[in-house]
Amino acid sequence: xxxxxxxxxxxxxxxxxxxxxxxxxxxxxxxxxxxxxxxxxxxxxxxxxxxxxxxxxxxxxxxxxxxxxxxxxxxxxxxxxxxxxxxxxxxxxxxxxxxxxxxxxxxxxxxxxxxxxxxxxxxxxxxxxxxxxxxxxxxxxxxxxxxxxxxxxxxxxxxxxxx
Amino acid sequence: xxxxxxxxxxxxxxxxxxxxxxxxxxxxxxxxxxxxxxxxxxxxxxxxxxxxxxxxxxxxxxxxxxxxxxxxxxxxxxxxxxxxxxxxxxxxxxxxxxxxxxxxxxxxxxxxxxxxxxxxxxxxxxxxxxxxxxxxxxxxxxxxxxxxxxxxxxxxxxxxxxxxxxxxxxxxxxxxxxxxxxxxxxxxxxxxxxxxxxxxxxxxxxxxxxxxxxxxxxxxxxxxxxxxxxxxxxxxxxxxxxxxxxxxxxxxxxxxxxxxxxxxxxxxxxxxxxxxxxxxxxxxxxxxxxxxxxxxxxxxxxxxxxxxxxxxxxxxxxxxxxx
Numbered sequence: 476x477x478x479x480x481x482x483x484x485x486x487x488x489x490x491x492x493x494x495x496x497x498x499x500x501x502x503x504x505x506x507x508x509x510x511x512x513x514x515x516x517x518x519x520x521x522x523x524x525x526x527x528x529x530x531x532x533x534x535x536x537x538x539x540x541x542x543x544x545x546x547x548x549x550x551x552x553x554x555x556x557x558x559x560x561x562x563x564x565x566x567x568x569x570x571x572x573x574x575x576x577x578x579x580x581x582x583x584x585x586x587x588x589x590x591x592x593x594x595x596x597x598x599x600x601x602x603x604x605x606x607x608x609x610x611x612x613x614x615x616x617x618x619x620x621x622x623x624x625x626x627x628x629x630x631x632x633x634x635x636x637x638x
Numbered sequence: 639x640x641x642x643x644x645x646x647x648x649x650x651x652x653x654x655x656x657x658x659x660x661x662x663x664x665x666x667x668x669x670x671x672x673x674x675x676x677x678x679x680x681x682x683x684x685x686x687x688x689x690x691x692x693x694x695x696x697x698x699x700x701x702x703x704x705x706x707x708x709x710x711x712x713x714x715x716x717x718x719x720x721x722x723x724x725x726x727x728x729x730x731x732x733x734x735x736x737x738x739x740x741x742x743x744x745x746x747x748x749x750x751x752x753x754x755x756x757x758x759x760x761x762x763x764x765x766x767x768x769x770x771x772x773x774x775x776x777x778x779x780x781x782x783x784x785x786x787x788x789x790x791x792x793x794x795x796x797x798x799x800x801x802x803x804x805x806x807x808x809x810x811x812x813x814x815x816x817x818x819x820x821x822x823x824x825x826x827x828x829x830x831x832x833x834x835x836x837x838x839x840x841x842x843x844x845x846x847x848x849x850x851x852x853x854x855x856x857x858x859x860x861x862x863x864x865x866x867x868x869x870x871x872x873x874x875x876x877x878x879x880x881x882x883x884x885x886x887x888x889x890x891x892x893x894x895x896x897x898x899x900x901x902x903x904x905x906x907x908x909x910x911x912x913x914x915x916x917x918x919x920x921x922x923x924x925x926x927x928x929x930x931x932x933x934x935x936x937x938x939x940x941x942x943x944x945x946x947x948x949x950x951x952x953x954x955x956x957x958x959x960x961x
Contacts, residue, residue, distance in 0.1 A: 521919075525911035529952040546924065557919040560929050564918045568910075568939040571743070573957035607960075614957060618787050622712055622794060629716035 483537040483603040487512040487596075488527065490520045492550040493586050494542025500589035508593040509600040512540060520544070520581075521554025525565050528579065535612045538578045538603040540596070545583040555583070577602045578609065642698040642819065645677035645689070646728075647718055649711040650738040650788065651704030655729040656680040658805035659701075665812055672819055673698075677718075686714070692721050699724040699818050701801075705731040705738040705949060706789045710782035719795040724818065726830075727791040728811075730804040730899045733829070734909075735790045735949020737804070742948050742955030743940060746786045790950045800829040804899035804946060807885055831884030833904050836896055839883045842868045850920040855935025858894060869895045870917075873935075875942055880906065880913035899946045908952045910943035 489495040495516045501508065517523065520543025528539045541562070543555040562581045570576055580599055584591045648656060660681075662669065676697060677684045700722040706712055719725050730736040741749060754760065754767050771780050791797050801814055814830045817823050824830075837843055846868035856873045863869060869876040869890065877898035878890070889896055902909035921932050936942060944951055 525915045526906075526908050526952065529908055529911050533952045556924045559924075559926070560921045560933075561915055561918040563926065563929050564914055564933050564936070564939060565911075567933075568914065568943070571938075571940045571956070572953050573959070574953075609957075610960075611953070611957065614960075615954070618954070619793075621785050621787070622789070625709060625712040625716060626794075629713075629720060632720070 481608055483511050483600060483608070484535065485512045485538040485540055485596075485599060485603060486531040486536045487514045487540040487542065488517055488520070488523045489514055489542040490544055490550075490555075491516055491518050493544040493548070494520075494582070494584040494592065496586035497542075497584045497588050498592045500586065501592045502589075504589050506589060506593045508596045511600045511603075512596055519549065519551055519554035520558040521549070521551065521556075523558055523561070525561055528565065529569075532574065532578075532609065532611050533615075535610065537606075537609045538580070538599060540599055541579075541581045542584045542592075542595075543581070545585055548585065574609075575606055577606060641672065641674045643676045643692075643696060644673040645697050645700040645718060645722065646675070646680070647677065647700060647702045647714060648680060649702065649704030649715065649732070649791075650707045651729065651731050652737070653680070654805045655703035655731075658729070658803075658808065658811060661805075661808045662812060663808070665808070669815055673815075686717070689717055689721055694720050695723050697722040699726060701726050701728040702791055703727075703729040703732050703805075705735050706791060706794045707738060707741075707785055708782035709785070712785075712794055715791060715795045724798045724823070725791075725795065726799045726801060726814065727797045728801050729806055730802060730901065730946040732791045733800040733802050733950075734901045734947040735788055736899075736946045739788045739790070739947070739949030740941060740945070741788050744956070745958060746784060750784075787955055788949050793949070798826050799823065800901075802829055802831055802882060802900040803885060807888070809886075810884055829882065829901070829904070831882055831900060834883050835903060836878040836881045836883040836885070836887060836900070840868075840878055840887045840890055842866065842890060845871065847871055851922040852917070852920055852932055853922050854932060857935075863893050863895075865893045875917065875936065877909075877913055877943070877945075879916050880909050897945050898943070901947055901950075909947045910940070910951055913943050914939065 489498060498514060520541055523541050531539050543558055549555045566576055566579050569579060582595050677689050700718045702718060706715060727733045731738055754762055768781055770783055771778060801810055810831055850871060852873060854873055855875060858874060863874060864872055874895045876895035878896040881896055881898045882900040882903050884900055898909060906912045921929055923929050923932060
């Protein structure tokens with residue numbers, strides 16, 4: 476059905492004030508970089524809730540990239556520091572839960588650094604490619620195969636009784 | 639008119655939830671007066687065949703505690719689901735996987751290897767392991783099959799209501815039984831406990847500062863906890879901000895931090911991730927090295943933030959290496 480080779484899907488949470496603008500700059504400057512990222516614009520990297528990251532993996536992301544303003548440059552003062560602190564613990568915790576550290580990345584990219592968007596995305600795509608697919612939705616399905624027989628037996632018993 | 643029929647059952651649990659029913663004390667007499675208990679293996683002599691003989695939907699409500707790990711527990715969950723009008727996940731294990739859910743950090747084979755061979759207190763020179771089927775004096779014997787993954791009840795069958803807690807308090811249990819008998823149950827899927835964080839009902843709420851600015855984390859065995867001040871503000875991990883209230887802060891009143899047994903509120907998808915977000919954001923330092931030094935005070939984030947909720951978390955378990 477689908478003969479295309481596997482390509483990683485990376486969800487990118489970019490801050491409106493810096494990395495998102497930088498990605499825009501990379502675009503208007505006609506820079507070419509890997510087409511594997513799906514960008515989501517947030518008002519600040521500090522808005523990235525660890526739930527977003529885990530939900531992205533749970534829904535099939537192979538990697539998550541977060542882009543924020545350089546230290547000292549946050550539009551709101553503190554947001555990027557909050558993200559950095561969360562990132563340090565989240566990456567460690569996700570490691571304990573079997574998610575390789577290369578699948579989650581935090582980068583400071585200012586609005587002027589279109590070329591950095593390009594190099595970071597290309598580099599991350601290479602690293603995630605080397606790790607291979609994560610495919611958590613597929614894993615959920617395979618884990619739950621073990622409970623299907625019991626469920627089917629009882630659905631059947633219910634129907635029998637209804638007759 | 640005959641009294642409404644009620645059942646209690648346990649799966650992967652410690653027995654504490656059964657204890658919680660008994661903790662209704664003399665109020666249990668009122669319950670017994672109002673309902674017919676038709677199945678309660680912990681306390682009364684009924685068998686599985688008695689349940690099988692009941693017509694479908696003839697039990698008004700089943701309170702089922704414990705996580706689901708074995709084929710037998712699955713079978714009983716399906717059977718009781720079919721026989722009951724209302725199925726209530728009773729207690730943390732049933733609602734969110736609970737302590738047994740922490741086993742989702744390991745592969746089943748690794749657990750068996752440790753439990754029957756490598757454990758330091760293990761004396762098993764013959765290397766014997768329980769078999770799912772075996773023959774003894776000509777009789778074939780079967781044991782329930784252990785599943786690879788620990789599940790909450792709603793990951794196996796359809797669940798109508800949740801009563802959280804490790805264990806649930808007598809007050810919440812009584813309120814749920816009351817609502818059931820009066821036919822005043824909220825919409826399906828509701829957790830029968832206030833939908834607000836524990837901090838809201840904590841007697842130490844006033845002493846919680848807006849900015850926590852953690853410089854170190856301590857664990858309860860390492861330092862004395864001030865019995866008046868906000869426990870989180872003292873640098874002990876207290877799950878209160880990310881945990882549903884309703885227990886009336888019983889642990890805090892015993893001068894111990896909240897460990898999160900009531901699970902998240904309805905606005906939160908993943909209790910552990912949400913708590914991580916809150917606690918890490920409030921770390922004081924701004925540089926990587928200094929941040930890591932503070933965070934080193936949380937050596938086991940999975941066991942701390944998902945103590946009762948790993949099975950129901952967004953990732954469900956430690957993701958095993960593929961292939």
